[in-house]
Amino acid sequence: MKQSRRDFFKTAGLIGAGASGLNPEKAKAAPVNIISDDRMGVLIDTTVCIGCRRCEYACKGAHDIPQGSLQDYDDRSVFEKLRRPEIDALTVVNEFTNSKDPDTPIDVKVQCMHCDYPACVSACIVGAISKQENGSVIWDTDKCIGCRYCMIACPFQVPAFEYNKALQPDIVKCDFCFDRTKDGGIPACVEICPMEALTYGKRFELVKLAHKKIANNPDKYIDHVYGETEVGGTSWMYLASKDFKELALPEHSDEPAPGASEALQHGIFKYFIPPASLFALLGGIMWLGKNKNESELGE
Amino acid sequence: MKLYRKLLLVIVIISSTSLWSQSKIQKYHYQMPLNCSECHSCDKPTHKDPCLIVCPDFKREGLTLQNTAEEAPELITIDKLARVYEPSIFTHKLHAEMSEMSGGCITCHHYNPPGKVLACIECHEPSKKRTDISKPGLTGAYHQQCLSCHREWSHKTNCTVCHAEKGSVHTSDKSEFAGKSHSRIEMPKKLVYQTEEEDNPVVTFFHTAHVEVYGTKCTDCHQDESCSRCHDMVKKQEIAEKESHENCIKCHEKEIDNKCERCHDSKERPPFTHERVGWKLKKYHATQNCQVCHNETKSAKLSKKCATCHKNWESGSFDHGTTGLVLDDEHIDLDCSDCHINSNFGKKPSCDDCHEDNFYPKMKPGELK
Numbered sequence: 001m002k003q004s005r006r007d008f009f010k011t012a013g014l015i016g017a018g019a020s021g022l023n024p025e026k027a028k029a030a031p032v033n034i035i036s037d038d039r040m041g042v043l044i045d046t047t048v049c050i051g052c053r054r055c056e057y058a059c060k061g062a063h064d065i066p067q068g069s070l071q072d073y074d075d076r077s078v079f080e081k082l083r084r085p086e087i088d089a090l091t092v093v094n095e096f097t098n099s100k101d102p103d104t105p106i107d108v109k110v111q112c113m114h115c116d117y118p119a120c121v122s123a124c125i126v127g128a129i130s131k132q133e134n135g136s137v138i139w140d141t142d143k144c145i146g147c148r149y150c151m152i153a154c155p156f157q158v159p160a161f162e163y164n165k166a167l168q169p170d171i172v173k174c175d176f177c178f179d180r181t182k183d184g185g186i187p188a189c190v191e192i193c194p195m196e197a198l199t200y201g202k203r204f205e206l207v208k209l210a211h212k213k214i215a216n217n218p219d220k221y222i223d224h225v226y227g228e229t230e231v232g233g234t235s236w237m238y239l240a241s242k243d244f245k246e247l248a249l250p251e252h253s254d255e256p257a258p259g260a261s262e263a264l265q266h267g268i269f270k271y272f273i274p275p276a277s278l279f280a281l282l283g284g285i286m287w288l289g290k291n292k293n294e295s296e297l298g299e
Numbered sequence: 300m301k302l303y304r305k306l307l308l309v310i311v312i313i314s315s316t317s318l319w320s321q322s323k324i325q326k327y328h329y330q331m332p333l334n335c336s337e338c339h340s341c342d343k344p345t346h347k348d349p350c351l352i353v354c355p356d357f358k359r360e361g362l363t364l365q366n367t368a369e370e371a372p373e374l375i376t377i378d379k380l381a382r383v384y385e386p387s388i389f390t391h392k393l394h395a396e397m398s399e400m401s402g403g404c405i406t407c408h409h410y411n412p413p414g415k416v417l418a419c420i421e422c423h424e425p426s427k428k429r430t431d432i433s434k435p436g437l438t439g440a441y442h443q444q445c446l447s448c449h450r451e452w453s454h455k456t457n458c459t460v461c462h463a464e465k466g467s468v469h470t471s472d473k474s475e476f477a478g479k480s481h482s483r484i485e486m487p488k489k490l491v492y493q494t495e496e497e498d499n500p501v502v503t504f505f506h507t508a509h510v511e512v513y514g515t516k517c518t519d520c521h522q523d524e525s526c527s528r529c530h531d532m533v534k535k536q537e538i539a540e541k542e543s544h545e546n547c548i549k550c551h552e553k554e555i556d557n558k559c560e561r562c563h564d565s566k567e568r569p570p571f572t573h574e575r576v577g578w579k580l581k582k583y584h585a586t587q588n589c590q591v592c593h594n595e596t597k598s599a600k601l602s603k604k605c606a607t608c609h610k611n612w613e614s615g616s617f618d619h620g621t622t623g624l625v626l627d628d629e630h631i632d633l634d635c636s637d638c639h640i641n642s643n644f645g646k647k648p649s650c651d652d653c654h655e656d657n658f659y660p661k662m663k664p665g666e667l668k
């Protein structure tokens with residue numbers, strides 16, 4: 001997990017080598033972006049969600065983040081502010097007023113959407129992020145150098161940055177519980193959700209299900225499955241009773257996010273050799289400096 | 300001997316087939332408003348191979364449940380999923396009673412094949428890792444049903460509202476839940492609505508009269524009632540304001556189209572009396588529901604002729620005593636129209652219509668009761 005000073009030089013060296021054109025083959029870690037027909041997804045029915053925040057609780061438990069007690073999550077005052085996923089909360093639930101029925105506000109769980117054409121995968125200059133066969137977009141902590149390109153690239157502002165641990169510059173986001181799902185398990189949030197507002201299944205089946213639900217309840221849902229086509233399609237999709245814009249889900253075209261179709265790091269290596277090298281160098285100096293401070297404090 | 304056996308066999312076969320066909324006939328399931336394919340997976344289902352779809356997923360109007368709240372089991376312990384919490388004791392009968400004004404048993408039992416009331420678990424899988432994603436699993440099914448009302452009126456989603464913490468004594472003692480029933484719903488006598496109508500904004504609705512005199516059933520209007528209508532004071536007000544023509548239209552369709560003044564007035568109205576339409580009801584008639592006479596089109600004007608309603612009044616079948624006069628032996632066998640000329644029962648017959656002798660009126664045609 002921890003990247004030692006020597007490891008960093010290895011990575012930096014690799015980039016340097018790539019940048020100076022010595023051994024580009026080695027530097028080009030082709031991004032992994034597998035689009036399997038059977039990839040999994042989750043359909044979130046926001047008309048069913050009650051904002052109990054059990055998903056937030058379970059998510060922390062599954063990712064070794066301090067959870068607190070279950071009762072803490074009954075506190076609805078957190079809904080006063082719009083929240084975004086953070087390093088210590090990979091999924092959060094936001095609440096919106098329901099003009100049709102003020103007694104049943106609309107709760108919307110937010111997490112990584114696990115795009116089919118993830119902008120973060122292309123943006124990552126070290127190829128740390130990948131889209132796996134089961135649909136999960138995951139990252140490799142060992143490779144991440146903390147450049148935060150993925151944060152900027154993400155059309156849903158999902159990745160958070162672990163600022164607090166300078167020794168482990170790391171990007172953090174929902175990993176679709178890859179450790180559980182790769183062995184046939186289901187994501188922790190899906191498992192705990194008492195309302196079963198989250199349906200885990202094959203993405204193509206979820207799309208069918210979503211349209212069937214809309215057809216059966218045209219008064220209940222707006223005729224739009226958010227994530228079916230947005231930014232080229234996402235593994236997590238939403239159903240709602242009102243426009244997604246009003247639920248803080250950004251409006252996107254069906255085109256994959258800019259740059260998502262091509263590997264950004266390749267472009268850098270090909271055309272922007274000096275800036276890339278410079279960035280690596282600057283990054284290295286910053287990292288060494290921080291590390292020094294840390295050790296001074298520690299000693 | 301052989302003959303007897305054959306006969307017996309024939310009787311057994313006949314009776315069993317007729318029993319069988321009877322039980323089938325009662326159900327008439329093919330007459331229900333469904334497409335065959337909603338329950339059967341093949342084109343030509345047979346008795347041998349009905350190719351039934353287990354728990355089909357169709358809209359709830361499909362089949363109706365004939366059961367009543369009285370037949371419902373009183374308490375149900377929901378313990379299939381009790382891992383984190385103690386099992387929940389569900390006051391089933393109480394909820395069944397309450398549901399009578401909010402959609403009935405089918406609110407929860409939305410799939411009802413003939414003959415059996417299915418429990419949730421028969422269609423909804425207890426495992427969170429579902430094999431069929433088209434319907435929620437058992438946890439979801441329970442919570443979606445319960446919370447759709449509970450959340451609305453209590454504004455709470457805390458687990459402990461329904462679930463006792465594991466280890467608490469709560470569930471072993473059910474006495475707390477037994478024998479509960481919804482308190483009687485007090486009916487308002489009248490409701491006065493201020494509508495947005497310009498000229499005649501006031502509508503006076505006589506609630507008790509509609510129920511007791513006009514024979515309107517509670518469920519004629521209160522079908523899709525939510526608990527929060529009464530249990531949530533904020534909402535109560537809002538709904539009352541929204542109350543519009545929807546409920547009235549069932550009976551007053553014609554007036555809604557072109558006779559606003561039938562209900563809308565500039566001020567509050569006095570209650571309806573039959574006298575206003577020109578016929579004061581007395582004795583027997585005053586105790587009747589409107590429908591007893593106005594059965595087809597409820598408010599249609601009826602002829603005052605008794606025979607309009609009392610079609611089967613004939614000598615021999617009619618107990619004249621109900622009018623207060625028990626006919627004597629001489630008069631009882633006469634035809635009704637012999638005394639009631641032209642069958643005009645509204646007019647009291649006079650003795651001299653038939654009798655010229657002067658011994659009347661001492662001798663009545665019978666005994667006055």
Ligand code: SF4
Pocket residue numbers: 048049050051052053054055056093107109192193194195196197198
């Ligand atoms: S656990 Fe389910 S119902 Fe509760 S907030 Fe999360 S998604 Fe909504």
